[in-house]
Amino acid sequence: MVQILEFFYNNFIIIGVIVVSVVATVILMRTFYKEFRFNRKLRFKQGVLRNFNSLKNTRVLLKSFYKIGLPLLIPFVFILAVVRSPIIYDDHIHYIEEKRDLLELHDAYHSKFYSSTTQDVDQIQIKTMLEESYTQSTKLDDNIDFVVHNDQYFAVTDGENVHLVDQDRLNVSKKLIGLSEGSNESVIGLYINDEILYVISQNTFNHVKHDADFFKAKTFIRTYDLESQSLTNTFEFSGSLTHIAVFDDRFLMTSDQPIPYNLVETERFEQYLPYYQKNNQKTIQSYDEMQYIEGANPSNYLTIFMLDLNRHSVSFTTTITNHDSRVQLSEEGVFLTSKSYLFKSASDYVEMNNPVEQDRDFISKFIIKNGDVSHFRTRMLDGKILDNGFIVDGNLTLTFVENEDGVSAYRFSQQLDIFHRTPVSHLDTIDTLHLHRHVLYAKTSADHVRLFDVSRPTEFSSFSPGYTTVLPNNILFNNARDLLLSMNISEDKIHITPFSFENHVMRHNDYSLVRTSYRQSMLSTYYNEHNVVFNEDQQRLYFPVINGDQVGDSIDFKTKVFTYEWDEDSQQFTIEQTIDLPIDIHQGFPFIYRNIILDDYVIHVTPLGIVYHNLDIEDYNDYRYLIFS
Amino acid sequence: MFKLKVPKEDRARIRNKLKIIDSKKYEYVLTTDKDAIESDKINIVFTEEQAEKVDLMLNSIVKGEDVFISIETEYGTKNVESRRIHYFVIENEEVMAVMMKQKVLVKMKLYELEATLKNKYFIRVSKYALVNINKIDYIKPAFNSKLLLLMKNGDKVEVNRRYYKAFKQTLNL
Numbered sequence: 001m002v003q004i005l006e007f008f009y010n011n012f013i014i015i016g017v018i019v020v021s022v023v024a025t026v027i028l029m030r031t032f033y034k035e036f037r038f039n040r041k042l043r044f045k046q047g048v049l050r051n052f053n054s055l056k057n058t059r060v061l062l063k064s065f066y067k068i069g070l071p072l073l074i075p076f077v078f079i080l081a082v083v084r085s086p087i088i089y090d091d092h093i094h095y096i097e098e099k100r101d102l103l104e105l106h107d108a109y110h111s112k113f114y115s116s117t118t119q120d121v122d123q124i125q126i127k128t129m130l131e132e133s134y135t136q137s138t139k140l141d142d143n144i145d146f147v148v149h150n151d152q153y154f155a156v157t158d159g160e161n162v163h164l165v166d167q168d169r170l171n172v173s174k175k176l177i178g179l180s181e182g183s184n185e186s187v188i189g190l191y192i193n194d195e196i197l198y199v200i201s202q203n204t205f206n207h208v209k210h211d212a213d214f215f216k217a218k219t220f221i222r223t224y225d226l227e228s229q230s231l232t233n234t235f236e237f238s239g240s241l242t243h244i245a246v247f248d249d250r251f252l253m254t255s256d257q258p259i260p261y262n263l264v265e266t267e268r269f270e271q272y273l274p275y276y277q278k279n280n281q282k283t284i285q286s287y288d289e290m291q292y293i294e295g296a297n298p299s300n301y302l303t304i305f306m307l308d309l310n311r312h313s314v315s316f317t318t319t320i321t322n323h324d325s326r327v328q329l330s331e332e333g334v335f336l337t338s339k340s341y342l343f344k345s346a347s348d349y350v351e352m353n354n355p356v357e358q359d360r361d362f363i364s365k366f367i368i369k370n371g372d373v374s375h376f377r378t379r380m381l382d383g384k385i386l387d388n389g390f391i392v393d394g395n396l397t398l399t400f401v402e403n404e405d406g407v408s409a410y411r412f413s414q415q416l417d418i419f420h421r422t423p424v425s426h427l428d429t430i431d432t433l434h435l436h437r438h439v440l441y442a443k444t445s446a447d448h449v450r451l452f453d454v455s456r457p458t459e460f461s462s463f464s465p466g467y468t469t470v471l472p473n474n475i476l477f478n479n480a481r482d483l484l485l486s487m488n489i490s491e492d493k494i495h496i497t498p499f500s501f502e503n504h505v506m507r508h509n510d511y512s513l514v515r516t517s518y519r520q521s522m523l524s525t526y527y528n529e530h531n532v533v534f535n536e537d538q539q540r541l542y543f544p545v546i547n548g549d550q551v552g553d554s555i556d557f558k559t560k561v562f563t564y565e566w567d568e569d570s571q572q573f574t575i576e577q578t579i580d581l582p583i584d585i586h587q588g589f590p591f592i593y594r595n596i597i598l599d600d601y602v603i604h605v606t607p608l609g610i611v612y613h614n615l616d617i618e619d620y621n622d623y624r625y626l627i628f629s
Numbered sequence: 630m631f632k633l634k635v636p637k638e639d640r641a642r643i644r645n646k647l648k649i650i651d652s653k654k655y656e657y658v659l660t661t662d663k664d665a666i667e668s669d670k671i672n673i674v675f676t677e678e679q680a681e682k683v684d685l686m687l688n689s690i691v692k693g694e695d696v697f698i699s700i701e702t703e704y705g706t707k708n709v710e711s712r713r714i715h716y717f718v719i720e721n722e723e724v725m726a727v728m729m730k731q732k733v734l735v736k737m738k739l740y741e742l743e744a745t746l747k748n749k750y751f752i753r754v755s756k757y758a759l760v761n762i763n764k765i766d767y768i769k770p771a772f773n774s775k776l777l778l779l780m781k782n783g784d785k786v787e788v789n790r791r792y793y794k795a796f797k798q799t800l801n802l
Contacts, residue, residue, distance in 0.1 A: 031770055038768040038776070041800040046763050047650030 006395065010457070014078070021075035089377035089416075092294040092340070092362065098287050099269075102320065105298045106261055112347045112355040141245035141329075144189035144200065145530060147594035147605050153226055154596060155197050156628070157187045158587070158607030162199055163628040164229060167598055170612050171626050176224055185220065191246060193309050196232070197224040198251075202241055215260050215272040217241075219253070221307065233312055236277040237305050245329040250368070251307040252334060254327045256300055259320070274303040274318045285318045291375050292320040293364060295340030299323045304334050304366055306373040315372040319364070330392040332414065333367040333376065337390050337399070340380060361385045363399065365416055377416045383408075391433040391440070396454055398440065400430060409452070409460050422460040436472045436484075439463065443471055470497050476534035476541070477566075485534070485566075489527055494543075498571045533595035538615075539566045541573055542604075544593040546586075559586040559593070561604060563620070577620050584627050585609035631687070632670075634660040639677065646680040647687060657690070659683065696749060698742070700726055701734040711749060715764040715780050717742055719757040729782050752799050754778065755789035762799070 008015060096102055147156050149167075155176070156163045162177040177199055179185055184203045191198040199222045217240035223233040239255025246252075255274075263269045274285040285303065292298060300323040305316045325338035340362045347355030363385075364378040383403030390399040397412040407427050411419040427450060432443040438455035449471060451463040470488055476496070477485040484499040533542040541564040549556045559581040564573035587593075587606040596603045597615065604611040613623035632655040635643050639661070644650075647659065658665070658672045666672040675683045697708040714726045717739060724735045724742065735742065743753050750762045760778060767779040776788035776796065788796050 034770045035768065038770060038800065042762070042765055042768055044650060045800055046765075 003395075017078055018075050021072075021078070025072055025075075087415075092378040092380055093364075093375060094292045094294060096287055096290055096292060096320070102259070102287060102290075102298070103261075103264060105292055105320065106259070108348075109298055112343055112352070138188055138202070138241045139243045140189050142530075143246045144191045144244060145594070146189065146592050146607065147596075148190045148192040148197075149596060150192045150194075150226075153192075153197075154603075154605070155190050155192060156605055156607055156610075157190055157199070158592070159186045159188070161607075161628065162187060162190065162197075164197070164226070165610065165626070170601070170603070170610065171624070173610075173626060173628050174229060175628070176229065177222070188241075189244070191251075192226075193246075193249070195226045196309075197226055198222070198309075199224065200244065215258065217255075217257070219255065221251070223312070234279055235307060235314065237303075238273075238275045239301065239303055243327050243329050246309075247329070247331045249309045251305070251309065252329050252373075253305040253307070254329070254334065255303050255305065256323065256325075257303065258300055258323060259298065274301050274316065276305060276314045276316055278312070278314065283314070285316065290318045290320055293338070293340060293362060293378055294380075295342055295360075296321040296325075296338060296362075297323070300325070302327075302336065304373050306368060308371065313371075315368075317366065317373050317375065319375070326390065328390065328392045332392065332397075333365055334373070335390070335392050335397070336364040336366070337361055337385050339384070359384070361401070363390070363412070363416065379412075379416045381410065386428075386430050388430045388432060391435060393435040395457075396435055396440070398433075398454065400424065400427065400442075402428075411454070411457060411460060413457070419457045420460060424460075424462075432471060432473075434471045434473050436475075441471045470495065472497075472499050474529040476532075477536060477539075487529055487532060489529065494527075494532065496541075496573060527591060531591060531593045535595075535597055537597070540564065540576070541566070542595040542602075544581075544591075544604075546588070546591065557586060557588060558583060559606070561593075561595075563617070577617055579604070579611075579613075579620050579623070581606070581611055582609075582625050585611060585625060630691075631655055631657045631659055634658060634662065634665040636661070643677060643680060646677075647684050649687065696745060698726065698745075699736060701736060706736075711746055711751070712761065712763065715761055715782050715784065716786055717751075717759040718786075727780075727782065727784060752796060754786060754792050754796060756791075758786050760786055 096105070146158070147154060149155070152167055154165050154167065156165070160179045161175055163173045164176045165173045176197070177187070179187070179201075185201050187199055187201045189200045191200070199220075201220045201222070203216070203218055217238075219237045219239070219241040221235040221237070222231060223235075224230065225232050237253060237255060239257040242254050242256055244251060244253045257272065257274060260269055260272050263272070276283055285301075290301075298320045300321055301318050302321050302325055303316055303318045305314060307314050319336065321336070322338045325336050328335040328337075338361065340360055341356050342358035342360065343355050344352060344357045346352065360380055360382060361384050362378055362380045365376045366373055367376040381399070381401050383401040386400045386402055386407065389401070391397075397414075397416075399410050399412075401408055401410055405423070407424050409420075409422045409424050413419055427442060427444065429445040430442050431445050432441075434441040434443070435454070438453060440452040440454045442450045442452065444450065453459070453461050453463055470486065472484055472486045474487040475484060476487050486497045486499060488495045488497065531544055534540070535542070543562045543564060545560050545562060547558050547560050549558070561579040561581060562575060563577045563579070565576050566572075567574050581604060585606050585608040587608050592607055594605045596605065600615050601612050602615055602620075607628075609625055609627040611623050611625040613619055613621075631647075631649045631651065633640065633644055633647070633649060633651055643661070649659070656671060658667050658670045660666060660672065660674055661676060663674050666674065673683060673686070695710045695712055698711050698714065699706050699708055709726075709728075714728055716727050717735065718725050718727060719739055724737060724739050725732050726735045737745075739757075739759060743751070743759055746759070751759050752762055754760050754776075760780075764781050765778050766781045769777040769779065771777055774790050774793060776793065778786045778788060780786060
């Protein structure tokens with residue numbers, strides 16, 4: 001609804017002209033028809049009266065054609081002028097045809113740095129980045145989690161096993177998948193859609209540091225029919241999965257694969273091309289389906305996979321680009337930002353100490369069209385994007401770019417055209433960008449948050465006063481009027497912050513809800529917002545805490561779940577009840593706790609089992625539990 | 630006025646030769662089949678070869694049924710066939726007959742003319758004008774439920790809102 005209103009707001013003039021033209025055309029068409037009928041009847045009447053001079057065809061005056069034609073012509077010309085045929089943006093993008101083109105790209109790029117230090121730095125960075133990128137965790141969508149459920153089942157994973165529990169029989173579970181101990185595969189998330197469970201896993205290289213092993217990284221998505229509880233499809237995707245998200249019944253994924261130039265003389269080079277495999281059918285990316293972004297280091301296959309959850313079909317596209325490209329997935333598509341060198345023209349012929357004329361960043365957008373994912377446009381920027389300085393959220397596509405003139409905010413249209421470029425002072429670093437409603441929050445490394453108004457596409461301004469240290473993210477509760485409860489975890493504190501909005505200026509009052517007990521420092525390293533559950537119906541917060549009690553020389557860890565009730569008057573939570581989860585289902589590191597309210601039950605889930613009890617607070621400690629075997 | 634009764638395959642051709650359009654109310658039956666005559670009408674039975682002669686005869690019939698109107702000219706009173714008059718209009722409280730190139734005085738009231746020419750091809754279009762349907766070249770509807778009649782002599786006559794409905798009925802609209 002908001003999008004429709006926004007569309008009307010943004011296209012008011014166009015819609016206005018079309019509506020006025022249509023109304024004018026309808027009125028004139030009626031007049032035209034009336035005129036035609038009158039004159040036809042007149043000729044007929046004159047014929048009946050035997051008017052010898054009037055037996056001619058009824059013709060509408062030419063002027064009348066102008067009257068009708070003109071209003072029709074106005075919207076037609078207007079629409080022609082505004083709605084242009086789709087433009088193919090092929091600037092800064094090159095397509096290769098065969099392996100030789102790829103090798104030439106590599107040679108051309110590296111030959112420029114032959115005698116310069118940039119190459120050495122680059123090579124060192126490649127090695128470091130490879131290690132980092134292939135051991136870092138994948139960024140998962142919120143819909144993909146360790147615990148998922150639909151109306152009938154919930155599924156739980158600890159990374160090795162996946163257990164399925166029927167909600168009608170909370171005391172029975174079935175192990176759907178169990179990875180063997182020697183397996184280098186681990187489950188990173190689950191997703192449930194209709195009657196199908198998707199199990200996403202990766203092979204890992206925690207202990208393997210050979211370059212060649214990075215080339216073998218792959219991701220699996222297994223689909224299970226929940227009714228028959230049987231495996232239906234196994235998908236395999238090449239590369240190290242960097243991002244995965246679900247939009248409109250589709251998985252969007254990106255993976256990195258270093259291009260093994262050291263194996264170029266061997267057959268193995270071809271073995272490490274991007275591919276996907278559905279059951280036993282393997283589809284390898286062909287060279288002529290790959291694109292290269294101008295000026296980028298051709299060191300990496302960055303592949304975007306799209307898995308259609310209804311048809312279970314896959315589409316993929318591969319871009320040859322830097323190994324450290326940053327990716328953002330959104331409903332609009334996939335955005336890729338990275339570095340592109342603009343070389344001095346002489347660098348093609350002579351070795352130069354510094355062949356780089358300009359060092360700049362680019363944004364590439366990939367869209368889903370007709371069921372396929374494909375490159376849409378690449379736009380070069382006149383500077384470098386600040387780290388964490390790019391956000392895509394709903395209709396907002398914005399980046400902070402730094403160049404010799406300072407930092408500027410660029411806002412883009414869906415076509416990646418620039419709506420505006422606004423200089424921004426005193427913003428050198430960004431830790432996090434967060435959009436809430438029409439306010440963009442830029443948290444700097446100095447724990448300072450700048451607020452910007454992004455309500456209008458063509459304007460960008462700071463809010464004044466614009467000072468807060470907390471972002472309204474991880475929202476627990478939002479009544480859309482005057483209360484927004486946000487949760488932030490830092491070190492050993494969890495901050496529940498009530499926000500209120502008055503003329504876009506936030507009043508905030510953050511406080512530490514719980515201090516962790518003995519030896520529970522660095523809480524944020526294993527806690528995340530998914531572990532703290534706020535039930536809106538009950539206005540109750542379920543907050544799990546690991547307690548460590550020293551028993552002799554050892555420490556006995558237990559999980560306690562505190563329940564808190566929101567007090568409107570004092571604007572804070574007050575403690576209600578404490579539940580000691582049985583030791584058997586306590587899980588240490590990484591800590592995973594989820595809480596599901598089903599009918600009359602509260603169900604506490606960890607990857608080791610479930611605890612369930614009646615919703616009535618007096619029955620909280622009268623629980624039963626199930627241990628996954 | 631006329632009803633043409635000929636075989637279907639010959640109909641369009643003969644109708645063009647005779648320059649007529651059938652009407653529901655008719656007094657004359659034109660036919661090539663003597664069995665098709667209607668006893669209460671005036672019947673003209675002819676062959677297709679005689680069509681040209683019948684055409685001339687029809688002219689005479691139409692002319693013979695015309696009404697003559699007395700007009701005042703500089704040479705005195707003169708009778709003219711009503712079909713030659715484009716329209717009558719009241720100007721300075723006098724009724725004027727407008728023909729192709731001239732405008733002449735008529736010594737009759739407009740309502741008298743209307744009554745006389747009622748069954749002919751004249752129709753009242755406003756308090757001040759009576760128009761010969763055969764002399765209307767084009768009808769232009771206006772936005773305010775009025776019509777503008779472009780006459781064959783180039784004049785423009787407005788159909789008043791009050792007479793709009795009657796005008797439509799005359800044209801069977």
